[in-house]
Amino acid sequence: MNMDPAFRGERLVLGPDDFSYPEPYAGAGAPAIRRDGLIAYEAARHRAIAEPVLFFGPYIDLEAGVYLFRFDGHVEGVLAVRFTHRCGLPLKQVALADFRAPLCLVLRRPVSAFEVVGEKTPSLTALRIAAVLVERVAGAPRPGAAA
Numbered sequence: 001m002n003m004d005p006a007f008r009g010e011r012l013v014l015g016p017d018d019f020s021y022p023e024p025y026a027g028a029g030a031p032a033i034r035r036d037g038l039i040a041y042e043a044a045r046h047r048a049i050a051e052p053v054l055f056f057g058p059y060i061d062l063e064a065g066v067y068l069f070r071f072d073g074h075v076e077g078v079l080a081v082r083f084t085h086r087c088g089l090p091l092k093q094v095a096l097a098d099f100r101a102p103l104c105l106v107l108r109r110p111v112s113a114f115e116v117v118g119e120k121t122p123s124l125t126a127l128r129i130a131a132v133l134v135e136r137v138a139g140a141p142r143p144g145a146a147a
Helices: none
Strands: 011-014 038-042 053-062 065-076 079-085 089-096 103-107 111-120 126-138
Touching (some): 038 053, 111 126
Antiparallel strands (some): 053 111
16 A cells, blocks of 8 residues: 555545555455456455445545545446545545546545545445545535535
């Protein structure tokens, strides 16, 4: 895992090495979920693994602002995505059936130990992620502005 992903300007690219993976997907003898430079989940290959979390991380600090998240890859079925901070405190949760539209996250104050958590759902049959692209498109929202 890359221990220090950091913004360069207003953009950050998180690759498969920037994320962590639960033991059932990364342990000795497990069908690896990180393959060929991708996060690669296949229901048929990973059927015996009950663990719903597929990937998580990178535990970085983010300033207040408006962020867009784009997933570079392909999904078949639905991927549950949670944005959390400080050891799992929720910020936002969504269900993605495709990666066409970016996800918007508004942070009214800085957060520490930010992470993206990807979880399988019963309908997820295949997933390929080359990168998660993060772009800060605006500074801190005005007080009283709708999120």
